[in-house]
Amino acid sequence: MTAFRPFTWVGSALAIVLVFVYFNSTHEPPADFRYVNSSGIHTLDPARMSWTQDFRVALNIWEGLTTSDPRTNQPQAGAAVFPPEVSPDKLTYTFEIRDDARWSNGDPVLAGDFIRGWRRGMEPGTGTDYTFLFTDNIVGANEYVQWRQQATGALTAMDRLRHGWGIDAQAAMSLSRHDIFEAIQSQLSSDVDVNDDREEGEALAGRLAAADIDWEVLYERVFDLHVADMKRRFAKVGLEAVDDKTLVVKLLRPCPYFLDLTSFPLFLPCHASVELLREGGAAGLTPEGLVVYDPQWTKPGRGKNGYPGLITNGPYSVSDWKFKRRLRMSANPFHRAFEMMASQTIDMLVYENISAALMAYEAGDVDFLPGMDVPYDHEIARLAKTGQRPDFHICKTFATYFMSFNCVDKRIEDRPNPFIDARVRRAFALAVDKNAIVNAVLQRGDHVAHTFVPPGALAGYHSPAGLQMDIAQAKNLLEKSGYPDGEGLPAVTLLYVPSDERVCQALAHMWETNLGAKVELRCQETKSFAQSKANHQFMIARGNWYGDYYDPTTFLGCFDTGNGNNDSGYSNKVYDALLDRARNTTNETQRLKLLADAERMIVEEDFPIIPLLHYASPIAIKPSVSGLFPNPRLWFPFQYVSVER
Amino acid sequence: MTNGAADSLVSGRKSCWLRFCANRFAVVGLVVFATVLLIALASLPWTTRWYNVQSLDSAVRAAPMTLPAVAFDAYGKALNHGVRSDWPRLDRFAWRATSWMGHDDLGRSLLCRILPATLLSLIIGGCAAFVAVVVGSTWGATAALMGGRVDAMMMRMVDVLYSLPYILMVILMKVAITRPLTSLLDGHAMLAQLIILVVAIGGVSWLTLARVVRGQVLSLRTQPFVEAARANGAGVFYLLRRHILPNVAGPIVIYATLVIPQAILQESFLSFLGIGVQQPIPSLGRLAADGVESVNAFVGFWWLIAFPCGALVVTLIALNFIGDGVRDAIDPKSSQATLI
């Protein structure tokens, strides 16, 4: 046996590991400009994006038809000649793509690249949260998307059936809404009349599984038909590449903010090489009818089928991306601004612990923090406001933080829901001391909200006044609706995500002391929160809304009956009618007045939500950095940034 | 050491206690622990009323010893003008005491939160240890008594569970069973949470005990007195109750005292990750984690960090001292560290 020298062994093992780490560590020079995102990028696929930090990267590596002014967020020239040609009825936009617009591999940017990108935003599978921006505005887009989504439902159900698996009520109902159902129905033993009823759906599901139908054959027929139909149907969407450089977009109705929309990430182009990674064989569709791409497409490295790596047309391109560690962007040599860009490389670093990010900023490891959501953000706000730290800025954002009531379900988890009564909602809204929340609990310089649309952000829009706290009236209202001093009120569930902890505890306390209500706090992580909310398992839930474009409709559309984001389930015919009239009005003043009337219904009468505050977001920019401006959307183009070292 | 062996022959509870008392650390631990427990229990009439009373004004993050402008009446309702002279003397003292550790970011008295938090953490630790002891000793004893294939099977299962990354399992269990259990215990969200924590933490801590108990029982099975009892026709339960359990009580007690601080520590990790006890109910881990989050280079709310962390560490150290003392007292020859 060899000599016993444990410390020598352990010590040399330690040395070996250290040497190994040393040779694996990064020895690249630091980037010209470094900034931090607390949670990392969710996705770099513009069609699937929902988060500001993703938008920020996307808008630096891609360029839309228009771009957003770094200070005001107003549309300005992008990949197309600005301003585009607009027809007198304001329904047809003709974009002329610049000759010097190039992809990062040198290819010219074509009109077809935009159609490809936009279509990805519509197709089920690639498009997710923002598809409504197309369907609300572009001719034929809604019909196409509806048709595709229905077909997906039916194809999914049939795919399951052809493999011999049962389907559930919802799948059966999706199938019953598809054209093929008439043919199927003739095969079933008896006629089925399907409304949107769960029991009927279940019965139908059972009968479909038992029916003597060759699902394999039927599925293939429907699938082939669908694939053949797609091209024809998409041609009806109001997007046309007249030639390589000319894109014509037809709108449903005049849209005063359309050029603002075209700078939004969903409207970015997509290079042709991405089709190399499309899955689903020749048809380009999965068996469920979805359009799916290999996730490799957003990475800089080479992929299968000869994919050259992510090609973009913006000022920067992605040169390295390590999961939740770092994303490095380097200047795109084919971009027209290449010569003028002071920062050739940009590092987006990830610090899960934002407090650590702030300390790294203090230590000079980082030049810019686009958000400082730390537990002591009140101190940051104070330093910024008193001018003690001129490098801390407060950005007023185009966003509202609110609590929404469940206004539809009569019972929630075996408890009666008092909030179907608008008076109770109003009483709860009147009992909230918003000033205390903004100035005592949060102390970070947010603006107290009495309205849903942030007031003053939109020229020509006059926000309603909203209501101030009035505990006496609140008690009175509660008594009128049959709950004097909160007696008889069931325990109210307040659903929120961890970041709302302090606000929700304060709210619960206010309702308990001011109204005598009993409040049950329920904190959930974002994904389970989303599910609870979608299943309406709440009485009051937190919510926030960031305006997507500069128009009141980006906020007010949420309370349209049946809107996918109408979490409170609020439905009022008068409100719907007001929005509808506004949509069809060509007179801009008239339109804004109608919208203000609609907002008044929400924030002065019916209260599907209690607006609490409009966010003020603190950001930190090192004094050595120039060319970076606070703006309401927190989109920061880095091409103008230079850092003195 | 030779005396120790003689001692254990005479043995008995008294000598155990004497050995425990001879251990300086253990005695200090016991005294500290008893004091903390006593204060926490004695203050319950006030802390249960005041732990969530907020005053969103001058008291928000007020430093220790600064009394807020708002006082609370005996029912926790905020009053506007300081302490009321018509209160009983004890209440007035209690109200002044609320500011001793400062106030948190909602103007709640930190002292009024730390005291019940200590109790709650101890309850979680105790219950988790109880779960671990019950499951572990039943499992181990059953395996040993059944013997043969059953024994092999049961112990293999323990081996398999040993290979699970158990901290991950705690997290997974906590996340997975929260909803079904909450709906099962409709309306008792607090109870459901405690049960989940206890089951999740206790559910992964019983493995070592199962092994230890099995080993003890196996060796006991062949002891003459057990064989004699069996020859006299004693049943399995009789054997367990009269002969086996009293003789494995030592290792079980040792183990239980070590599981309690472990469980408290694990609860604090869960709280740090944001999946511990739900607000506004305080637990030590939760308070400490909240405090640690506010470590920064700008402004030091030192009391939000120092007091909860201090309470947590002092409780854990006291418990570990006691655990060490108990082990040395019960099993003075133990050289094999009881590792969890």
Added chain:
Amino acid sequence: MIRHLARRLSWAIVTLIAVYVITFFMVVMIPGKPFQQSDRNMPIEVERALRAQYSMDNNWLYFWEFLGGAVRLDFGPSFTYNDWTCTQIVAQALPISATIGILAILVAVLIGVPLGVISASRRNSWVDVSIVSGVLIGISLPTFVSGAALMALFAVAWPILPIGGWGTLWHLPLPVITLSLPFIAYICRLTRMAMLDALSSDYIRTAIAKGVEPRDVLWTHALKVAFLPVLSYVGPATAQAVTGSFVVEKVFGVPGMGQHFVNAALNADAGLIMSTVLVFSVLLISLNFAIDILYAWLDPRITMAY
């Protein structure tokens, strides 16, 4: 020996399957809408189609598909991070967690064993008392508290080390030391007890009687025996350090497996949860395996279990 190895291996496979089954059942129970990107709701048909695409509408099917993929080291896509596959995420994060975990254990052995030896050799002196109480404090201090304290000391008050992140050697000391603290305490305690035992045994007395240098007796003869329990602890401890590093990872913003696991569990990211647990289990099993062999090599008297 070979028969023994084969048996261990077959048990490892059984264990892995059990791990998979248990994890799968828990994952199925986790609530959440994994495909939803934000607060905004998704059309129901599309969500169902996506579930179907990943076989998640049929648990039985998903069970087999994931298992089939896992065998080929293809863990499928992450639902929270659409641009990444679980394999890519694990491949990037595992080396980081492993580095921190292994370094922490090595450091713990390097510091803990000598402390234990010193403490045992001067039993009941003030050195012993202070080491023993230090050990108890080390066991009682939650890592997020000690980590924050170290960070406040060495990165804020006296900024000689970076605060967080990953990439260079300078990022190592703080997380490694923080993670190693409880292990130092355990190892020290373990060594102390084993040393006390060894020092009172006959062969040591013989050695002393024969006039062997006291230093050699302590650091060679006695430690050789006392090292065995430490060694058998190192296996599970390394696994514990590698898998239990998520608190440290969160404090110092290290992009390791633990963090991804916690995020995945909270976001119902089924594939990422299961791949992390499986990879961790493989690591755990193989570490125990390696220690077993090392143990047998160090001390041939020991008959192997099973």
